[in-house]
Amino acid sequence: MTARYLDERSGTGYPLTDPLRWRADSGAPLSVSPLPGITRADVDTSRRSIWRYRAALPGDIREPVSLGEGCTPLVPGEWDGVPVSFKLEWFSPTGSFKDRGTSVMISFLAQQGIREVIEDSSGNGGSSVSAYCAAAGILARILAPESTSPAKILQSRMYGAEVQLVPGDREATAAEALRQSAHTYYASHNWHPFFLQGTKTLAYEIWEDLGFRAPDQIVTVAGAGSTVLGCHLGFSELLAAGQIDRLPRLLVAQPANCAPLHASFHAGADTPVPCSFAPTVAEGTAIRRPVRLPEVLRAIRASDGDMAAIDESGIEDAVRRLAAKGLYAEPTSATAAAAVGAFAERGAIRPGEETVVVLTGSGLKAAGAMERIRDQDGTR
DSSP, X not given: OOOEEEETTTTEEEETTOTTOSBOTTSOBOEXXXXXXXXXXXXXXXXXXXXXXXXXXXXXXXXXXXSSOOOOOEEEEEETTEEEEEEEGGGSTTSBTHHHXXXXXXXXXXXXXXXXXXXXXXXXXXXXXXXXXXXXXXXXXXXXXXXXXXXXXXXXXXXXXXXXXXSSOHHHHHHHHXXXXXXXXXXXXXXXXXXXXXXXXXXXHHHHHTTSOOOXXXXXXXXXXXXXXXXXXXXXXXXXXXXXXXXOEEEXXXXXXXXXXXXXXXXXXXXXXXXXXXXXXXXXXXXXXXXXXXXXXXXXXXXXXXXXXXXXXXXXXXXXXXXXXXXXXXXXXXXXXXXHHHHHHTTSSOTTOOEEXXXXXXXXXXXXXXXXXXXXXXXX
């Protein structure tokens, strides 16, 4: 069956050949219609990037825009007495997991003839889109909250992107990007379905890392939820292809100061519920209205997963503890590690099980926050 864009909320499909489409006519986000997955024989071991899983991707992308993303280390360790393996996504070219999705999204858009895009981001998505647009010869305008880490803004500008700082919070930036999308193609990592197709390579890679097995659970952090949806997509395809016999549980953390997914999950809802918001050191997760909230919640529940909300002191402590292990994770990324103990205490992680903790981004991307966290530690 030919792959199509799919509005999961209405069942409406659209052809992938529509070069300007990034959402449904209803305004809902799009996915790609279900794909059959691949077997270990389909992995192109001659490629050291996510494109080793090219057979799992839709759209017949002929000339990938690749900077060597993927093939990140899986490092054994321990956290709160739990044996874990840390997936170090900051080894990606721009320093975060976003490069997986961006490589596939920009490759597809370049093939469709798109020559100019806008993107809204709290930092990592913008720097990733800037890099891959530079590699593809596409003009990029990045909209970011004016409070975004300077290192991330500098990175985008160094790649040649035009950066527009927007007053207000992350939500104000997204609204401005939507307004500007009437004139320039909106290559949003939160909206475009091909971004999720790239992110799903994280699941394929963990499967290959573990000797073509699935772990018992994956612990990650969510703002918009692209790692959650990517893992759900990839492992669901592997299950459909008969390569694994069960889905790993998705154990998902959010900062307590911005936890709309967590609030809806524990309310048993699939729509937003009232919750309070405050600034968080985990800037990459400061998204009050995730575009794909129902789909993220459905993915977590389908895996028999769970969610935890982590307070600011817990996130900061996790940053320091990871650094003490030689792992320099930005606060957003460290939120996942901070949740391991909470999940173990409530029985979501059980003795003898295999746990992968995804560390999504480098501390080098958030130098100001890292310095403040260090200065607050009176032992150093």
